[in-house]
Amino acid sequence: MNDFCAYSFSFGEVAPTIDEVLDFLQSSDLEEEHPAVTFVRDTLNELNFDTAIRGGYVLKDINFPDPKTGLLQVDNMTLNLGRQVCGYIKEANQAAFFLCTAGEGFTQMANRLNEQGDIMEAYIMDAIGSLTVEKAMDKIQGALKTQVGKNGLKISNRYSPGYCNWPLSDQKTLFDLIGENTTGISLTDSCLMIPRKSVSGVIGIGQELKHHDYGCAICNNATCIYRKIIARTESHDL
Amino acid sequence: MSLELLEKLSECVEFGKINQASPYPPQMKGQSGADEITKEALEAGIAPSDILNNALITAMNKVGQKYTENKIFVPQMLLSAKAMSASMAHLKPFFASGAVQRKGKFIIGTVFGDLHDIGKNLFGMMVEGAGWEVIDLGIDVKIEKFVETVQQNPGAVVGISALLTTTMVNMKPVIDAIKAISPDTKIIVGGAPLSSDFASQIGADGYGKNPQEGIVWLDKISA
Numbered sequence: 001m002n003d004f005c006a007y008s009f010s011f012g013e014v015a016p017t018i019d020e021v022l023d024f025l026q027s028s029d030l031e032e033e034h035p036a037v038t039f040v041r042d043t044l045n046e047l048n049f050d051t052a053i054r055g056g057y058v059l060k061d062i063n064f065p066d067p068k069t070g071l072l073q074v075d076n077m078t079l080n081l082g083r084q085v086c087g088y089i090k091e092a093n094q095a096a097f098f099l100c101t102a103g104e105g106f107t108q109m110a111n112r113l114n115e116q117g118d119i120m121e122a123y124i125m126d127a128i129g130s131l132t133v134e135k136a137m138d139k140i141q142g143a144l145k146t147q148v149g150k151n152g153l154k155i156s157n158r159y160s161p162g163y164c165n166w167p168l169s170d171q172k173t174l175f176d177l178i179g180e181n182t183t184g185i186s187l188t189d190s191c192l193m194i195p196r197k198s199v200s201g202v203i204g205i206g207q208e209l210k211h212h213d214y215g216c217a218i219c220n221n222a223t224c225i226y227r228k229i230i231a232r233t234e235s236h237d238l
Numbered sequence: 239m240s241l242e243l244l245e246k247l248s249e250c251v252e253f254g255k256i257n258q259a260s261p262y263p264p265q266m267k268g269q270s271g272a273d274e275i276t277k278e279a280l281e282a283g284i285a286p287s288d289i290l291n292n293a294l295i296t297a298m299n300k301v302g303q304k305y306t307e308n309k310i311f312v313p314q315m316l317l318s319a320k321a322m323s324a325s326m327a328h329l330k331p332f333f334a335s336g337a338v339q340r341k342g343k344f345i346i347g348t349v350f351g352d353l354h355d356i357g358k359n360l361f362g363m364m365v366e367g368a369g370w371e372v373i374d375l376g377i378d379v380k381i382e383k384f385v386e387t388v389q390q391n392p393g394a395v396v397g398i399s400a401l402l403t404t405t406m407v408n409m410k411p412v413i414d415a416i417k418a419i420s421p422d423t424k425i426i427v428g429g430a431p432l433s434s435d436f437a438s439q440i441g442a443d444g445y446g447k448n449p450q451e452g453i454v455w456l457d458k459i460s461a
Contacts, residue, residue, distance in 0.1 A: 025311065025312065025313055026311040026312075027311055027313050027314075030313070030314075031262075031263075031264065033261055033262050033263075033264050034262055034313075034314075034317075035254070035260075035261075035262050035317060036313035036314075036317070114355075114359070117320070117323060118320075119316045119319060119320060119359060119363070120313050120316035120317050120320060123312060123313065123316055123356060124313065126356060162402070162403065167403065168402055168403050168404045169403075169404055188351065188353075189351060190351035190352060190402060190404045190405045190408075191402070191404045192351075192352070192353055192402065192404075192405075196353065
């Protein structure tokens with residue numbers, strides 16, 4: 001637990017904006033009166049969670065990731081990052097292995113809305129949960145950048161199992177590597193995180209680290225959340 | 239009169255006008271929505287099958303087409319589905335009595351190990367809007383539940399959804415178990431990490447890259 005650098009946020013601190021949610025829903029062009037727009041606006045104004053949004057990371061020294069094998073050795077464990085992610089962080093000699101969760105609240109509210117037949121509202125609530133956890137990770141990543149920047153180090157984008165050809169099955173090794181932490185996130189046998197509005201992954205750290213854009217142009221995963229939020233993330237220049 | 243009502247109902251569903259109280263779309267504010275117009279149509283003696291075939295299916299087909307062409311996105315499609323459900327509620331007694339024949343039964347569920355339901359729900363609603371009776375088994379559906387439901391509903395088509403690379407592999411044992419007890423049962427699979435090649439490899443009969451593709455496949459096998 002001691003090694004885990006923990007963060008906690010209120011919803012107000014990491015809430016997405018109306019425009020961000022509508023962008024994510026590909027609904028920026030909808031009229032003001034559209035029920036999707038009014039629901040986003042009302043929800044963001046009224047949503048008030050008393051449960052904290054939690055995240056953090058452990059810092060580890062790493063042997064330089066090998067883009068030829070796609071493997072990364074850390075603490076006598078082997079992560080199968082894949083050649084793409086290894087290539088993105090190949091100059092790193094340190095890495096932050098992170099977790100973050102927006103808690104069960106969004107999924108519970110979406111389930112309730114679904115049960116009462118408010119299917120569009122349920123979909124939007126789920127999307128707000130996805131964006132909230134990404135915004136919380138933006139803050140953690142920003143803090144990490146500031147911290148390591150003091151020592152002249154740079155950070156990479158963040159990469160997660162299940163994306164950029166990093167096998168989802170590697171979640172188990174990643175969780176073992178992170179160890180005990182304050183987030184309360186658990187893994188199912190199929191490597192699904194509970195609470196569902198959670199993220200995990202790696203950020204490379206190094207003096208010579210070069211910034212690489214996500215490889216969306218060469219990926220065919222049309223539903224990937226990073227493809228949807230990439231413009232926002234890059235505009236934050238993380 | 240009846241044609242006018244059916245056209246009006248179709249328009250309500252296409253643009254998501256649920257009932258009179260719905261403020262959207264603005265140009266229809268204060269007017270009857272799918273809920274009231276369906277009631278009016280039934281009272282006017284329009285056959286429930288005409289309401290289903292000539293208004294609801296027509297409208298949802300347009301919605302699916304517009305979604306495929308990126309002219310609308312998920313929130314608009316779900317709003318249309320909600321309007322369709324408001325209309326469909328009035329038709330339920332006629333489905334139960336057999337006065338309205340649907341195209342068939344469609345059993346849908348997210349494969350065991352997977353808890354994602356958005357894609358499954360969306361496709362289920364589009365299938366219902368295409369004139370099928372939908373039996374939704376929910377998420378994390380075990381092999382036994384699929385098999386039992388197929389046995390209880392002979393002739394039903396099965397849809398299996400998965401959103402993870404770690405759970406899409408669970409589809410094959412489900413398909414094998416269904417085919418073992420009912421070799422003629424048609425099975426369609428869908429979900430973000432899947433491909434038509436993968437669907438073929440695991441023995442599925444169909445693959446839906448998007449909801450409309452799935453509807454087209456269903457219409458083809460039911461023709």
